[in-house]
């Protein structure tokens with residue numbers, strides 16, 4: 001975003017390459033490089049003219065990283081100026097926040113990053129709330145157990161056991177962060193070194209929880225952690 005002509009050159013090249021294959025090109029950006037240079041609007045306009053078919057704007061600058069709060073005025077300005085769908089992104093962590101962000105930006109959709117970590121059901125919760133104005137019941141503990149064990153199997157399959165067990169710790173931590181005994185469980189889990197040990201511990205923890213409650217406690221919106229495991233801060 002600091003070099004708008006170059007960005008546009010890249011965007012145009014991608015659109016040109018994808019067009020013959022019938023592949024739509026979408027663009028994701030921040031509001032700008034820094035507070036003094038918020039050029040999302042001009043870049044989004046140029047991208048639309050170049051043939052981009054959807055734009056997502058994260059309401060922070062590159063300089064901000066994950067600090068502060070996302071602002072949605074710039075997203076609203078982009079939405080108002082474009083004919084293609086515009087997606088609002090940044091700090092959406094609850095059904096109410098999704099509703100409010102859609103309202104203030106006029107955006108066609110919201111995109112969710114960190115709030116989905118450990119809470120993959122946030123999408124259906126938001127969808128249900130937007131459709132009905134009612135909160136969906138929290139997931140059954142049995143469903144969480146099934147989902148997390150399946151997620152872990154996929155994770156080990158992708159990364160292999162050594163790396164997978166270590167990088168799965170943060171995911172397990174996200175699933176259990178708000179659950180009773182979650183902190184102690186996380187500490188215990190961080191001492192386990194094998195996939196089998198991790199799977200057994202997760203299953204036992206969630207079996208124990210299922211004896212206490214049928215469903216997860218109703219989720220409280222919470223400020224997502226800054227994303228520290230990315231090489232860059234997209």
Ligand SMILES: Cc1cc2nc3c(=O)[nH]c(=O)nc-3n(C[C@H](O)[C@H](O)[C@H](O)COP(=O)(O)O)c2cc1C
Nearest residue numbers: 028058089090091092111112113114115224227234
């Ligand atoms: C694990 C993770 C991976 C991400 N990878 C990308 C990426 O590849 N490209 C991108 O544009 N943004 C990426 N992001 C940034 C998010 O799309 C999003 O813009 C940012 O996290 C702010 O939204 P949030 O408050 O809902 O998390 C990633 C975020 C997370 C947490």
